[in-house]
Amino acid sequence: MSKPLGLVNRILPFSAVDGPGNRFVIFLQGCNFNCVNCHNPQTIGVCDVCGICVEECPGEALQIKASGTEIEWNKSRCLRCDNCIKVCPSDSNPHSQWLDVDFVLEKIRRSASFLSGVTVSGGEATQQPEFLRELFHSIKTDSALNHLSTMIDTNGSAEISIWKSLLPFTDGAMVDLKAFDNQIHQKLTGNSNSQVLQSIQHLQKAERLFEVRLLIIPDLNDHDLMLQQTANWLCQLSNNIRIKLIGFRNHGVRPEYSDFLEATPERLDEIRELFQGFGIQEIKVI
Ligand code: SF4
Ligand code: SF4
Structure with a gap:
């Protein structure tokens, strides 16, 4: 049986910001959210x-292309x-x-000795679960690659059945939570946060939640009351939960969102202290 293909936006052979250590990153094309903060809107x-x-x-x-179903890109032109x-x-x-899995594996193989792992990002990685599963399964069953950790960078929208099919070959997931309040989440992403919260709970129980990423956009999702509710909910999942606070930057976002306020370092520090007040210690601010 032929291996599934993945619609790949781009590949980054080395990255220090897409999970732990030095990582090979595959950005898949297509996302089911439409976030105001998206810095790569051409992947949606x-x-x-x-x-x-x-x-x-x-x-x-x-x-x-002659088939009428795809665009052919001539890189040399x-x-x-x-x-x-x-x-x-x-x-x-x-x-x-x-791209087929074997093609991507070959690229990973070339730099495997310098890598800590492989991250699949997006777009939304879990929108192409067959490709993701086959890629991670192939890594974990290949003696030259199985030292690499496998991580997913996700908006958290995948159904639990998708997570169950991926987790046997996945070491961790980094999940975005754009807002604990559902109405604000709808406004920021165009979607409910109900499945995102379920995904975070499921991943935590399965010991595959690497970190929760909280985007901070002043006046939109940085109200103290909601942040306290977020911290309370997260610390009840685990006191060892790892959090990344990401201040909104308007560089690269679509023009209609470029006048949103950016989070100041002082405000991000206040929010870090708020989360520490709930006993959460592993907090990275970027
Ligand atoms: S063919 Fe149309 S939809 Fe496809 S990339 Fe070009 S402009 Fe976009
Ligand atoms: S030359 Fe054509 S294919 Fe290349 S970046 Fe410009 S518009 Fe896109």
């Missing part, structure tokens, strides 16, 4: 082959101007490619 959509970028490409590097990304009405990227 999946191409519908509208052809607009083909017309607007100054390097004539793009064409619609590409001017790296990103015009295709700017004109895409679907928040997609014609440079994304369907």
Whole structure:
């Protein structure tokens, strides 16, 4: 049986910020959330082959494949101007490619001796569970690769059945919680937080919750009352829970969100102290 393909936005052979240690990172294309803070909005959509970028490409590097179902990108003609990304009405990227697991494994193999692990990010990694499962299963059953930890960077929206199918081959997940209040979460992501909270609980019970990432956007999701409720809920899951406080930065976000306030270091320090007051000690602020 052929191995599943993954729609890959890009691959980063080395990263120090996508999980513990030195990591090989695969960014998958397509996300089921539409977050106001997204710094890679071109990873949200999946191409519908509208052809607009083909017309607007100054390097004539793009064409619609004969099948009519995909865009073909000629890297050698590409001017790296990103015009295709700017004109895409679907928040997609014609440079994304369907890659098979063996191709990605071969790339990992080349740098395996310098790596601590592999992280799959997005987009939303769990939107392509078959690819993710096959990739992580292949890593864990390969004697030259099984020293690598396998981590998922996720918005937490996957159903528990998806987590159950992934966790036998997954060492940890880093989960975003954009807001504990559901209405605010809806406003920031376009989706309910109910499944996100269930995912965090499930991952914690399964001892696969590496960290919860809390984005802080002044005046939108940094009200003390909600942060106290968040801290209370998290510390009841575990006092050893690891938290990352991420101050909103407007660099790279879509123009309509670029005037949102950025979190100051002083405000992030106050929030760190608030969480410490609930007994949570492992808090990283970035
Ligand atoms: S970045 Fe996009 S628009 Fe620019 S030359 Fe390359 S394919 Fe064409
Ligand atoms: S990448 Fe965007 S603009 Fe280009 S064909 Fe796909 S949907 Fe259309």
